[in-house]
Amino acid sequence: MMQKVFTRPRTLKDCPTHYCPGCGHGIAHRLIAEVIDELGIRGKTIGIAPVGCAVLAYDYFDVDMIEVAHGRAPAVATGMKRTNPEKIIFSYQGDGDLAAIGTAEIIHAAHRAEQFTVVFINNAVFGMTGGQMAPTTMLGQITATTPEGRRADGQGYPLQVSELLAILPGAIYIERCALASPSHIRKAKAALKHAFELQVKGAKGLSFVELLSPCPTYWRLSPADAMLWIQNEMTKVFPLGRLKG
Amino acid sequence: MCGNEAMAESAIQAGLDAYFGYPITPQNEVTAYMSKRMAEEGRVFIQSESELAAINMVFGASATGKRAMTSSSSPGISLMQEGISYLAGAELPSVIVNVMRGGPGLGNIAPSQGDYFQAVKGGGHGDYHCIVFGPSGVQEFVDIMPLAFDLADLYRIPVIILADGILGQMMEPIVISKKPRPKLPPKDWVLTGAEGRKQNIVRSLWLADGAVEQHNYDLQAKYRQIEKKEIRCEQYKVEDADIIVVAYGIAARIVRGAVEKARRQGIKAGLIRPITLWPFPSEQISKTADELRIFLVVEMSCGQMVEDVRLAIAGKAPVVFWGRPGGGVPTVEQVFEKTRELTIKPNKKK
Numbered sequence: 040m041m042q043k044v045f046t047r048p049r050t051l052k053d054c055p056t057h058y059c060p061g062c063g064h065g066i067a068h069r070l071i072a073e074v075i076d077e078l079g080i081r082g083k084t085i086g087i088a089p090v091g092c093a094v095l096a097y098d099y100f101d102v103d104m105i106e107v108a109h110g111r112a113p114a115v116a117t118g119m120k121r122t123n124p125e126k127i128i129f130s131y132q133g134d135g136d137l138a139a140i141g142t143a144e145i146i147h148a149a150h151r152a153e154q155f156t157v158v159f160i161n162n163a164v165f166g167m168t169g170g171q172m173a174p175t176t177m178l179g180q181i182t183a184t185t186p187e188g189r190r191a192d193g194q195g196y197p198l199q200v201s202e203l204l205a206i207l208p209g210a211i212y213i214e215r216c217a218l219a220s221p222s223h224i225r226k227a228k229a230a231l232k233h234a235f236e237l238q239v240k241g242a243k244g245l246s247f248v249e250l251l252s253p254c255p256t257y258w259r260l261s262p263a264d265a266m267l268w269i270q271n272e273m274t275k276v277f278p279l280g281r282l283k284g
Numbered sequence: 285m286c287g288n289e290a291m292a293e294s295a296i297q298a299g300l301d302a303y304f305g306y307p308i309t310p311q312n313e314v315t316a317y318m319s320k321r322m323a324e325e326g327r328v329f330i331q332s333e334s335e336l337a338a339i340n341m342v343f344g345a346s347a348t349g350k351r352a353m354t355s356s357s358s359p360g361i362s363l364m365q366e367g368i369s370y371l372a373g374a375e376l377p378s379v380i381v382n383v384m385r386g387g388p389g390l391g392n393i394a395p396s397q398g399d400y401f402q403a404v405k406g407g408g409h410g411d412y413h414c415i416v417f418g419p420s421g422v423q424e425f426v427d428i429m430p431l432a433f434d435l436a437d438l439y440r441i442p443v444i445i446l447a448d449g450i451l452g453q454m455m456e457p458i459v460i461s462k463k464p465r466p467k468l469p470p471k472d473w474v475l476t477g478a479e480g481r482k483q484n485i486v487r488s489l490w491l492a493d494g495a496v497e498q499h500n501y502d503l504q505a506k507y508r509q510i511e512k513k514e515i516r517c518e519q520y521k522v523e524d525a526d527i528i529v530v531a532y533g534i535a536a537r538i539v540r541g542a543v544e545k546a547r548r549q550g551i552k553a554g555l556i557r558p559i560t561l562w563p564f565p566s567e568q569i570s571k572t573a574d575e576l577r578i579f580l581v582v583e584m585s586c587g588q589m590v591e592d593v594r595l596a597i598a599g600k601a602p603v604v605f606w607g608r609p610g611g612g613v614p615t616v617e618q619v620f621e622k623t624r625e626l627t628i629k630p631n632k633k634k
Contacts, residue, residue: 082479085348088487097485103475105347106487108370111340114332118344118352119475121328122302126348126477144340147333 048072050081052101061262063218063252064092067160068099070224071129074232075102078239084127085119087112091133092166110141113148116155127238128155135165138174138200145204152209152244156234159200159247162254163273170257174198177276182257197276201249205282211244212237212284215277217251219269223279230281237284246284251277287422288313288355288452291381291429291445294460296321298430301350302328304341306360309393310449311383314355335360339367339380346376347486349474351433355381357449358399359390361407368442369408372503373488377436379429380414381445383452386611394611395449397533400588403444404562411500413507414442415514416561418532422456424559430465437468439510446561448584450534450613510563517565518557521547522572525554527627530569530593531582532558535607535614539582542619551627561589566596573600578626582619583607 047053050072058064075081081102088096090109097104107115112130120128137145137159145157164182165171171184175197179188204210212234216227227250234246251273253265260268285293292314295303303318315331322329328345332338338354345352356364361382371378384399386392403416415435419425425447432443475484490496521543522528531539536557546553556572558565573579579601581590587605594603606622608614 081477083477085475085477094489095491097483097487101478101483103478103484104487105344105374105475105485106489107343108340108366111336111343111367114337114340115344115347117330117337118302118304118341118346119348120344121330121341122345122350122352123348123476143333144337147337150333151330 048076050075050101052099054098056099057095058092059256061253061255061265062092063160063162063250063254066218066224067158067250067252068096070228070231071131071158072100073228074235077232078235080127080235080239083125084129087116087128087130089130089132089136091136093131093133093160094167096131110136110139111144112136113141113144113153113157117148117151117153120153120155124154127235129158129235130155131158131160133160133166134162134173134175138198145200146207149204149207149210149245149247152211154238154241154243155245156238157245157247158231159249160252161249161277162252163197164254164257166254166257177272199277201247201282204247209244210247210283211242212246213282215249215251215279215282217269217274217279218253219251219266249277285458286313286453286455287425287447288383289317290422290458291425291447292317293321294426294429295353295379295433296325297460298433299351300327300353300433302341302345302352304330304332304338304352304354306332306335306338306356308357308360310385310452311355311357311381313452314381335363336367339364342378343367343371343374343376346371346378347374347475349471349476353379353381355383357383357385358387358396361399361402365402365408368414369410369412370488371442372408372412372414373410374486375440376442376486377440378442379432379436379445380442381447384446384448386609392611393449395534395584395613396609396611397446397448397535397584397588398609399446400561400583400585403446404564404592412503413562414444415439415510416444416446417559418446418561419451419559420533420536420557422451422454423458425451426458426460430461434465434468435514437471439506441506441510446533448534514560515563515565515568516559517568518559519568520555520557522554522556524552525577526552527578527580527623528554528556528572529580529582529619529623530556530558530589532561532589535582535584538614538616539619541616542623545616545620546623551623553623558589564592564596566592569593569596570598570600573597575601577601579603580622580626581605582614584613585609
């Protein structure tokens with residue numbers, strides 16, 4: 040008799056995504072959906088889509104979803120979680136959304152020890168608008184707005200958001216993982232699960248998982264080389280591991 | 285109780301679940317009062333890191349079906365415009381109180397009506413309207429709050445209360461009505477987790493071909509309904525008036541004094557006071573307009589509502605503007621003088 044051993048998580052819709060080949064969003068979506076299924080929290084979870092490539096996340100996650108202004112997800116999440124402490128709230132934000140325009144919102148959400156979960160996708164570039172420099176862009180990295188490669192002089196250094204947040208007492212769990220190989224992805228899943236579990240348990244503070252994620256399109260690399268670039272280059276500036284909690 | 289506190293208490297009694305705000309003068313009494321009273325009621329109060337955050341906290345709370353509000357003053361309301369546009373686009377009920385001060389820029393902290401255009405004509409990006417109220421006394425400020433929440437819920441729309449520094453600070457005896465409120469449609473669109481039902485989505489993004497165009501037509505159809513049903517306006521001694529003064533908010537209070545004085549001196553003056561600034565009482569104003577009357581619009585600005593009055597009158601009568609911007613408060617004497625000046629009939633001169 041045939042036995043089904045692998046299937047789509049209940050929380051992920053059965054539809055094609057608009058993501059580019061080799062993009063990390065699909066992996067991240069699946070991991071989050073698996074975690075929601077495994078914790079049995081689909082019926083009380085509300086997700087927040089960012090502005091960026093994942094703006095249509097509400098078309099892929101089969102949970103109640105909201106789409107919000109660029110960078111403001113942590114403020115929206117605050118309004119939701121404070122008025123609905125029994126719900127599970129997560130925001131899903133890219134590096135333009137969270138590390139550029141939304142820095143105030145994420146820092147103050149952590150600072151107030153808000154009790155929701157943030158999934159931060161760091162792919163070192165603005166994807167949706169056409170591959171411009173992000174705060175997390177690597178030095179020397181060529182983007183649409185750093186045609187000669189990013190220079191520290193005038194364009195700044197890659198912004199390490201997890202390290203910034205880790206000094207705040209209100210951030211209780213911060214971990215940086217990578218979507219760069221099967222073993223990395225397994226670790227990312229464990230980190231996401233821990234973050235959601237903390238919220239389910241009512242832990243008193245922000246749980247935050249940063250995922251280094253491939254963008255082959257705007258890195259001008261093949262999907263396989265993009266994975267290697269995360270492992271060999273990005274992790275030098277964005278070291279993997281648990282920063283807090 | 286000052287106007288700011290009275291309004292806050294009225295909002296609490298109207299079932300406010302969550303208040304989000306950032307300190308700014310002249311509305312600081314609201315944040316202080318809310319911090320104490322919302323805690324007593326076991327409801328949510330957050331002093332946010334910015335007005336941007338405050339309006340987005342309102343966005344989040346409202347999306348889950350809660351009654352949420354924020355308050356601020358002019359510069360802070362400017363910061364909220366992004367959020368207000370998103371609230372309008374996502375059709376989220378919300379109440380925003382603007383205790384206006386002098387501008388532009390940091391301006392001053394004196395009372396003003398300089399934000400009429402911003403509130404009534406949009407403020408943020410896109411084709412949208414908020415319902416806008418302009419209360420002219422503390423009791424009306426108080427009475428409008430439950431109505432504002434009801435209309436916000438009924439039409440799924442942001443409601444703005446345009447107050448000003450005087451209204452926020454002045455003290456008057458008030459009564460908070462205990463009358464039962466009308467029954468509102470169930471909020472079946474809210475985000476509660478998709479237990480036992482299909483996913484709900486709250487958004488202002490519509491990427492499919494023609495979808496935003498259709499969304500705009502739907503919004504406009506809703507706005508036409510609101511224009512039909514929700515205009516509120518007071519007319520005072522208008523029937524026989526030779527001069528009709530149009531004013532809203534605290535300016536209307538001053539104008540009323542001037543109208544009384546003019547009447548005592550034999551000048552037939554009247555007052556039209558829009559209570560809703562959007563939808564604007566264009567028809568009510570238009571009906572009173574004929575060539576034998578003159579209209580004087582008095583505002584604490586360089587003339588903003590006057591444009592809507594002119595549109596309403598459409599050339600049927602002369603419209604004159606007089607106002608004081610940037611924290612200048614008109615006196616009864618000044619408005620009376622202007623009224624007198626405009627009603628001196630040249631043919632009576634010897």
